[in-house]
Amino acid sequence: MKVxxxxxxxxxxxxxxxxxxxxxxxxxxYETVQDWIDGRPKQK
Incomplete structure (x- = not known):
């Protein structure tokens, strides 16, 4: 598996x-793929 x-x-x-x-x-x-790329975790 590679990412x-x-x-x-x-x-x-x-x-x-x-x-x-x-x-x-x-x-x-993560909420969106863009958040994953930017490294921003989901807001709770």
């Missing part, structure tokens, strides 16, 4: 179940 965070995008490479698991994990922490 590349670049200034304007995130590239995730791996098996389908690995990518789904990673996205579900980060959905709990």
């Amino acid at each position: 590349f965070i670049q200034p304007k995008r995130i590239m995730v490479s791996g098996k389908a179940w690995q990518v789904q698991y990673l996205l579900k994990k980060y959905m709990q922490e």
Whole structure:
């Protein structure tokens, strides 16, 4: 599994179940993909 965070995008490479698991994990922490790129956690 590889994750590349670049200034304007995130590239995730791996098996389908690995990518789904990673996205579900980060959905709990970040509101949008742009927040993930910028490193801003979800506001509670």
